[in-house]
Amino acid sequence: MWLPTFLLFSYSLIYIISKRQSYVVYLGGHSHGPEATLEDYERVTDSHHEFLGSFLGSKEKAQVEMFYSYTKHINGFAATLEEEEAKRISKHPEVISVFENTAKKLHTTRSWDLVAMERDGRVPHSSIWAQAKFGNDTIIATLDTGVWPESESFNDRGMGPVPSRWRGSCQNNTKEGVPCNRKLIGARYFTKGYEAGSGKKVVNGSARDTEGHGSHTLSTAAGRFVPGANIFGQANGTAKGGSPDARVAAYKVCWDGCYDADLIAAFDAAIHDGVDVLSVSVGGDPADYFDDPIAIGSFHAVVNGITVVCSAGNSGPARGSVSNIAPWIVTAAASTIDRDFPAFLTLGDKKQMKGGSLASVALPANKFYPLISGADAKKANVSAADAQLCFMDSLDPNKVKGKIVACLRGIIARMEKGAAVLRAGGAGMVLINDKQDGNSLLSDPYILPALMVTHRDGVALRKYMDSTKSPVASISAPATKLGVKPAPTMAAFSSQGPNLISPHILKPDITAPGVGILAAFTGARSATGLPMDNRHVPFNLLSGTSMSCPHVSGLAGLLKTLHPHWTPAAIRSAIMTTARSRDNTGSPMKGYNLLEKATPFAHGSGHIRPNRAMDPGLVFDLTLTDYLNYLCAFGYNSTQLAQFSKRYRCPATPIKMEDFNYPSIAVPTVTRTLTLTRTVKNVGSPGTYKARVEPPYGITMTVKPEILKFDKVGEEKAFEVTLKPHEKSIGRGYLFGRLIWSDGRHYVRIPVAVNALS
Numbered sequence: 001m002w003l004p005t006f007l008l009f010s011y012s013l014i015y016i017i018s019k020r021q022s023y024v025v026y027l028g029g030h031s032h033g034p035e036a037t038l039e040d041y042e043r044v045t046d047s048h049h050e051f052l053g054s055f056l057g058s059k060e061k062a063q064v065e066m067f068y069s070y071t072k073h074i075n076g077f078a079a080t081l082e083e084e085e086a087k088r089i090s091k092h093p094e095v096i097s098v099f100e101n102t103a104k105k106l107h108t109t110r111s112w113d114l115v116a117m118e119r120d121g122r123v124p125h126s127s128i129w130a131q132a133k134f135g136n137d138t139i140i141a142t143l144d145t146g147v148w149p150e151s152e153s154f155n156d157r158g159m160g161p162v163p164s165r166w167r168g169s170c171q172n173n174t175k176e177g178v179p180c181n182r183k184l185i186g187a188r189y190f191t192k193g194y195e196a197g198s199g200k201k202v203v204n205g206s207a208r209d210t211e212g213h214g215s216h217t218l219s220t221a222a223g224r225f226v227p228g229a230n231i232f233g234q235a236n237g238t239a240k241g242g243s244p245d246a247r248v249a250a251y252k253v254c255w256d257g258c259y260d261a262d263l264i265a266a267f268d269a270a271i272h273d274g275v276d277v278l279s280v281s282v283g284g285d286p287a288d289y290f291d292d293p294i295a296i297g298s299f300h301a302v303v304n305g306i307t308v309v310c311s312a313g314n315s316g317p318a319r320g321s322v323s324n325i326a327p328w329i330v331t332a333a334a335s336t337i338d339r340d341f342p343a344f345l346t347l348g349d350k351k352q353m354k355g356g357s358l359a360s361v362a363l364p365a366n367k368f369y370p371l372i373s374g375a376d377a378k379k380a381n382v383s384a385a386d387a388q389l390c391f392m393d394s395l396d397p398n399k400v401k402g403k404i405v406a407c408l409r410g411i412i413a414r415m416e417k418g419a420a421v422l423r424a425g426g427a428g429m430v431l432i433n434d435k436q437d438g439n440s441l442l443s444d445p446y447i448l449p450a451l452m453v454t455h456r457d458g459v460a461l462r463k464y465m466d467s468t469k470s471p472v473a474s475i476s477a478p479a480t481k482l483g484v485k486p487a488p489t490m491a492a493f494s495s496q497g498p499n500l501i502s503p504h505i506l507k508p509d510i511t512a513p514g515v516g517i518l519a520a521f522t523g524a525r526s527a528t529g530l531p532m533d534n535r536h537v538p539f540n541l542l543s544g545t546s547m548s549c550p551h552v553s554g555l556a557g558l559l560k561t562l563h564p565h566w567t568p569a570a571i572r573s574a575i576m577t578t579a580r581s582r583d584n585t586g587s588p589m590k591g592y593n594l595l596e597k598a599t600p601f602a603h604g605s606g607h608i609r610p611n612r613a614m615d616p617g618l619v620f621d622l623t624l625t626d627y628l629n630y631l632c633a634f635g636y637n638s639t640q641l642a643q644f645s646k647r648y649r650c651p652a653t654p655i656k657m658e659d660f661n662y663p664s665i666a667v668p669t670v671t672r673t674l675t676l677t678r679t680v681k682n683v684g685s686p687g688t689y690k691a692r693v694e695p696p697y698g699i700t701m702t703v704k705p706e707i708l709k710f711d712k713v714g715e716e717k718a719f720e721v722t723l724k725p726h727e728k729s730i731g732r733g734y735l736f737g738r739l740i741w742s743d744g745r746h747y748v749r750i751p752v753a754v755n756a757l758s
C-alpha cells in the first residue's frame with residue numbers, strides 16, 4: 001500500500017509544478033477514404049508524431065507523450081502536455097480545437113406496450129417489430145460501461161452468422177473477459193484517456209460491465225426476448241429491447257467517469273467497425289461543438305451514415321440544462337410509462353399516503369411501528385441537517401431501533417439512506433421527496449421496508465408527527481400497477497431547453513420511456529451497488545435519460561432495417577414528425593409536477609410512436625454540405641471546415657440559422673416579421689399535403705405554399721413559414737405552436753418555439 005501512495009503523491013507534485021495535463025487535439029477528418037489500409041493508418045500516426053514533435057522538440061518525445069492517435073475517421077490525437085504547449089498547438093491553422101481530457105458522466109419493459117408495438121405481450125402484424133423483422137442484422141452499439149455477456153438478453157439462439165460487413169472484434173474474447181457470440185458481436189474497451197486523466201490504472205481490463213449501466217442500456221436498445229424478467233417479483237414480464245434481433249456491440253469508455261480521449265477513440269473504432277446505430281447515454285455540460293468529444297465523434301459517425309442517439313441529461317427541470325445538443329445528434333428526453341409500484345404509508349390517524357417502492361422485504365401487513373424523523377434520531381455529535389438526510393452513521397441506534405425513520409431526499413443516493421436506517425437498527429424508512437422534484441416519485445429496490453412519498457405528503461407527515469406524542473405508521477408491501485394515468489408525463493430530472501449553445505436548434509428532439517425501466521444488469525454488483533447489499537439481480541429497474549436514449553436507438557435500428565438507405569437525418573425526422581404530444585387521457589402531456597402541460601423544451605416533438613415512424617410520409621433530410629453550411633453560419637471559417645471536406649468553401653453569404661432544414665423550428669429572437677424555409681422530401685406514396693398551423697399565442701404564422709403535391713418518391717419541395725409577432729406576445733419569453741402537413745393519411749408535425757422581442 002505504501003508504494004502506490006508515494007507514487008501518486010510524487011505524480012501530483014509534478015502536476016502542481018508544471019501543470020501537465022492530458023489533452024485532445026482535434027484536426028477534423030482524414031484525407032484517406034474508408035478503403036484505407038494499415039499502412040495508411042501508420043502513416044497518419046507518424047504524421048501525428050511529426051506534428052506534435054515540432055512543438056515538443058523531438059518526435060521521440062511526442063511518441064512518449066501521445067497516448068492516442070486517431071487514425072480511421074476522426075483525425076487527431078491525445079497527449080499529455082504542458083498548458084503552454086497546448087496553447088501553442090491550438091493556434092496552428094490546421095488545428096480545429098484543443099481541449100482538456102476530462103470526464104463526462106453517465107446519465108443515470110412495459111415501455112414497448114405503451115407505444116403500441118405489442119398488445120398484452122402479443123406482437124400484432126402491423127407492429128413495426130413485425131414489419132422491420134425485429135431489427136434483423138442491424139448493428140447497434142453503446143458507448144458505456146460495457147456489457148454483462150452472460151445476461152439472457154444477449155443470447156444468440158436462432159441467430160444466423162455474423163454479417164460479413166462487420167469489421168469489429170471482441171477484445172479479451174475469453175470467459176473472464178467478454179465471450180462474444182452471434183448476438184454480441186463486438187466488445188472493446190478504452191482506458192488510456194481514463195488513466196491519463198485520473199492517474200489511476202485499469203488492471204485486467206475488458207469490456208465486462210461491472211456497473212450495470214451498460215448492460216441496461218444495451219439490452220434496452222436491442223436485448224432479446226426474455227420471459228419472466230422481474231425485480232423482486234415486481235414488473236414481471238418479457239424483457240426485450242427495441243430491436244430484439246439486431247446485433248450488438250459494446251464499447252466500454254466509462255470507468256469512474258467517461259473520459260473525452262476514450263470517447264473519441266471509441267467513436268473512431270465504432271465507425272470503422274461498421275455499426276449502424278450508436279447509443280450514447282453519457283454527457284457533460286453543454287459545450288461548443290468542437291470542444292465536445294460527443295459532438296465531434298457523432299459528427300464523423302453521422303457523416304458515415306450512422307445514426308447517433310444521445311441522452312439529454314438529468315439536470316432538469318432547470319431551463320437551459322439540455323446537453324448533447326449538436327444538430328446531427330438525436331437528443332432524447334425522458335418520460336414516465338403507465339406503470340408504477342405503489343406502496344402505502346398508513347399513519348396512526350388512519351390517513352393513507354401513496355408512495356413508490358421496489359423494496360425486497362416488507363413489514364407485516366397493518367402492523368404499526370413508532371415513527372421518528374432522522375433529525376430527531378441524530379447522534380449527539382452529528383448535525384440535525386445531516387441526520388435529517390439520513391447520512392450513513394448519522395442516526396443513533398438507541399433512538400432508531402425498531403422504528404420507521406423519516407428521511408429527506410438529497411445529497412446522497414436514495415438507497416444509501418435506507419442502508420443507513422437499517423444499519424442503525426430501524427424497521428423501515430419513509431423517504432420524503434424534495435421540493436424541486438415534488439410529485440415525481442421513484443421506486444427503488446431498498447434493502448429494508450421503505451417507500452418514497454411526495455413532498456406534499458411529506459409536509460402532511462410532519463404535521464401528523466408534530467400533532468401527537470407517539471406517532472406510529474405502517475408500510476405496505478409494494479405492488480405492480482399497470483394502466484396508470486396520466487402517462488406519459490415528463491420526468492423531473494429530464495434536462496430541458498432552450499439550447500444554450502445554438503438556440504436555433506430546438507432540443508431535446510424527442511422523449512421516450514426513462515422512468516422505472518426494467519432491463520439487464522450486471523452480476524458484478526448488488527442491486528443497489530451498496531457494499532452491505534448482497535442481493536444480485538439479472539434485471540434491474542433504473543431511471544434516467546440514459547434509459548430513454550436506448551429506446552430511441554432501438555427504434556432507429558428498426559427504421560434502419562426497414563429503410564437501409566435513409567440518412568441519419570431522415571431517420572431522426574421520421575421519429576420526430578410522427579411523435580405524439582398527448583398522454584393516455586388524450587390531454588397534452590404534462591410536466592413532472594402534473595400541473596401545467598409540458599412544452600417542446602421538455603419533450604421536443606413529443607413521445608416516440610414507433611408504428612407511425614415506419615411511414616412518416618415526408619422527411620426533412622440533411623447532407624454533409626448542409627451541416628458544413630450550418631457550421632459556417634455558426635462561426636467556423638472555410639479554412640477550418642476544409643479539414644472535413646477539402647473542396648468545401650463556406651457560401652459567400654452564410655445561410656440563415658433559421659433555414660437549417662431541421663424537423664422543428666426555434667426562433668430565439670423575432671422583432672417584426674421573419675420568414676424561414678424548409679424542404680421536405682417525399683418518402684411515401686404520392687400525395688397532396690395541406691398545411692395546418694397552430695400558431696404560438698399572439699403570433700401570426702403563415703405557410704407558403706399551403707399545398708404541396710408529390711408525384712413520386714424522393715421528390716423534394718420547399719416551403720416558407722412567416723412569423724409575425726403582435727404586441728401581446730412580446731417579452732413573454734418562448735411561446736409554442738405547431739405546423740402540421742397532412743395528406744389525410746400521414747401527419748408530419750413540427751413544433752415551433754418563438755421568442756418575440758420588441
Ligand SMILES: *[C@@H]1O[C@H](CO)[C@@H](O)[C@H](O)[C@H]1NC(C)=O
Binds near residue numbers: 137158
Ligand atoms: C434474419 O434474417 C435472415 C435472412 O432472412 C434469417 O436467416 C435469420 O434467421 C433472421 N434472424 C433472426 C434472428 O430472425
Ligand SMILES: *[C@@H]1O[C@H](CO)[C@@H](O)[C@H](O)[C@H]1NC(C)=O
Binds near residue numbers: 171172174177204205
Ligand atoms: C485483456 O487483454 C489484455 C491484453 O492482452 C490483458 O492485459 C488483460 O489482462 C486482459 N483482461 C482480462 C480480464 O483477461
Ligand SMILES: *[C@@H]1O[C@H](CO)[C@@H](O)[C@H](O)[C@H]1NC(C)=O
Binds near residue numbers: 203204
Ligand atoms: C489479473 O489476472 C491475473 C490472471 O488471471 C490474476 O492472477 C491477477 O490476480 C489479476 N489481477 C487483479 C488485480 O485482478
Ligand SMILES: *[C@@H]1O[C@H](CO)[C@@H](O)[C@H](O)[C@H]1NC(C)=O
Binds near residue numbers: 229236
Ligand atoms: C412471471 O410471469 C410468468 C409468466 O406469466 C410466471 O410464470 C411467473 O411465475 C411470474 N413470476 C413472478 C415472480 O411473478
Ligand SMILES: *[C@@H]1O[C@H](CO)[C@@H](O)[C@H](O)[C@H]1NC(C)=O
Binds near residue numbers: 381382
Ligand atoms: C461522532 O462520534 C463517534 C464516536 O464517538 C465517532 O466515531 C464519529 O466519527 C463522530 N462523528 C463526527 C461527525 O464527528
Ligand SMILES: *[C@@H]1O[C@H](CO)[C@@H](O)[C@H](O)[C@H]1NC(C)=O
Binds near residue numbers: 637640
Ligand atoms: C479561421 O479561423 C481561425 C481560428 O479562429 C483563424 O486563426 C484563421 O485566421 C481564420 N481563417 C480565415 C481565412 O479567416
